[in-house]
Amino acid sequence: MLFIFLVIGAVSLCVGSVHIDFGHVLRYLARALTGNLSINSQEELIIFSVRLPRIIFAGIVGASLSLGGVIFQALLRNPLADPYVLGISGGSALGAIVGIVTGAGSFYLGVPLLAFLGALATVFLVFVVAGGTRGPLLDNSLLLSGVVVNAFFSAAILFFLSVVNSMELHSITFWLMGDLSRASMKEIILAAFCLIAGFVFLYAQARKLNLIVQGEETALHLGVNIERTKQWLLIVTSLITAVAVSLAGIIGFVGIMVPHLMRLVFGSDHRLLLPVSALFGACFLVIADTLARVVLAPAELPVGVITALCGAPYFIFLLKRRAG
Amino acid sequence: MSIICAENINFSYAAKPVMEDVSFAIDEAQIVAIIGPNGSGKTTLLKIINGTLFPDAGQMLIDDRDTFQWSRQEIARKVAIVPQETAVIFPFYAEEIVLMGRFPHLSNYRFEDKKDYRIVHEAMEKTDTLAFATRRFDELSAGERQRVLIARALAQEPKVLLLDESTVFLDLKHQLQFLTLLRQLNTAQQLTVIFVTHDINLAAQNASRIILLYSGKIYAIGKPAEVISAANIKEVYDVGVLIDKNPQSGLPRMTLLA
Numbered sequence: 378m379l380f381i382f383l384v385i386g387a388v389s390l391c392v393g394s395v396h397i398d399f400g401h402v403l404r405y406l407a408r409a410l411t412g413n414l415s416i417n418s419q420e421e422l423i424i425f426s427v428r429l430p431r432i433i434f435a436g437i438v439g440a441s442l443s444l445g446g447v448i449f450q451a452l453l454r455n456p457l458a459d460p461y462v463l464g465i466s467g468g469s470a471l472g473a474i475v476g477i478v479t480g481a482g483s484f485y486l487g488v489p490l491l492a493f494l495g496a497l498a499t500v501f502l503v504f505v506v507a508g509g510t511r512g513p514l515l516d517n518s519l520l521l522s523g524v525v526v527n528a529f530f531s532a533a534i535l536f537f538l539s540v541v542n543s544m545e546l547h548s549i550t551f552w553l554m555g556d557l558s559r560a561s562m563k564e565i566i567l568a569a570f571c572l573i574a575g576f577v578f579l580y581a582q583a584r585k586l587n588l589i590v591q592g593e594e595t596a597l598h599l600g601v602n603i604e605r606t607k608q609w610l611l612i613v614t615s616l617i618t619a620v621a622v623s624l625a626g627i628i629g630f631v632g633i634m635v636p637h638l639m640r641l642v643f644g645s646d647h648r649l650l651l652p653v654s655a656l657f658g659a660c661f662l663v664i665a666d667t668l669a670r671v672v673l674a675p676a677e678l679p680v681g682v683i684t685a686l687c688g689a690p691y692f693i694f695l696l697k698r699r700a701g
Numbered sequence: 702m703s704i705i706c707a708e709n710i711n712f713s714y715a716a717k718p719v720m721e722d723v724s725f726a727i728d729e730a731q732i733v734a735i736i737g738p739n740g741s742g743k744t745t746l747l748k749i750i751n752g753t754l755f756p757d758a759g760q761m762l763i764d765d766r767d768t769f770q771w772s773r774q775e776i777a778r779k780v781a782i783v784p785q786e787t788a789v790i791f792p793f794y795a796e797e798i799v800l801m802g803r804f805p806h807l808s809n810y811r812f813e814d815k816k817d818y819r820i821v822h823e824a825m826e827k828t829d830t831l832a833f834a835t836r837r838f839d840e841l842s843a844g845e846r847q848r849v850l851i852a853r854a855l856a857q858e859p860k861v862l863l864l865d866e867s868t869v870f871l872d873l874k875h876q877l878q879f880l881t882l883l884r885q886l887n888t889a890q891q892l893t894v895i896f897v898t899h900d901i902n903l904a905a906q907n908a909s910r911i912i913l914l915y916s917g918k919i920y921a922i923g924k925p926a927e928v929i930s931a932a933n934i935k936e937v938y939d940v941g942v943l944i945d946k947n948p949q950s951g952l953p954r955m956t957l958l959a
Contacts, residue, residue: 454790454791455790456791584801584804587793590791591793592788594784595784595787597773598777599777599801599804599805600772600775600778600805601804602773640791640792644793645792
């Protein structure tokens, strides 16, 4: 899977509004790996300062969203749940839009920071609506309060969209549909750090997740301290997804589709499911982003359009298959 | 020393009292049946015993220590429960389910080792589930699933085994096999068994003591011959029965009167 990711990454380096020969790409990469980082040609400039960071970023975001999907699906024991159902996207988007509209975006990391705060506030709000941190957190009440909070944020976003001027409107719209092109190197490193730290934590919880999907009572009977485990999982997962959403905007369907596909192929053991979902999520988003760059070249599509175009039919297929 | 001890337990869901002043003590290596009509508090009592629910008043002691002082993991090493049914949303293999029974014995960063797999293998052998170890749990029949859940409980290596109607889906052969297994574990490993059942004959034939619950109170407690009487059953279940002796065991046998 890691190999597949590397191949996809290399191929995706070649294509774009300027085509670069695959052989050249490999040669440049090999040279960079041996420590020679000088940039001698326009092709190298495109690869190292534009495409490579973007591909890495797409991989990080894809992996983060997929991990978020795996965890939320396990916690809510609902294969259709993902970070968005719980309203994290809505909160994050609202934070970002407030940033753009109020001009906080002119400060360093202003918009991502607000988006991140928005996401965390959402998680908190969803908790409160669902009945607070005391007492058992019922899965259905969490899901429902996520839906409610999300609906509220959508309305707030629409409100802002209807009062801003057209320049801001364009940048907000792009952000709302997912945009992998704006992250700076520092932001990419930040996201990578959160992803890796989060993954290490989540992987240690894999066996608990296996028990939690058996039902909370079963998990309790088998020795899982369910309340504390759930809270930690929610906090860490929210962090990972909030970072991804705040830097890349709203990219839908990755969090639902990837874990679901991986479960079909590899089974439900989270010790396997977590790593393969992260890797496949990375592959998927790199492909989707490459398509987004290529389809209308030299113009670009928001990557969220591509994921939704793949995701929605897949979703219908799933529902149909389940019904039949 | 009794392994399980309830002292004046009161419990209510919201404002509805379901357990009133319940006290009993269960010694190690006893087989105890809990019987009683629907809504008499049988399942609630099991949940209080394994610390899933805490009494509003009174104490539930495991090894003379109040259940709320135990961590979930500590309890799971000591007490296993076989639930009535589990809903399965995500596909797992039967063997993976049984392997989950090892969870309380493992730390986060440790994988199961040979010993864990051996215990799982033995548990599956005893419950006759090895044949479908690599089949998906949700594709098994209700009886097969129940045996897998029993295997999972055995893999926990508990000192106390709680059973909530765990034989209802089993066919005759597997019922007998399971009851034999319980008696073996009971004598060989001093396993304490507490089972909830609607089958009064099953309770009478297999339990050394019976707790008869009636609307949240203990109506009768004692040896099968002391608890299973036509008068008690009439009062608690509101049905007429004939009690005679099982010709093989000499224990009370109940026949419903039409």
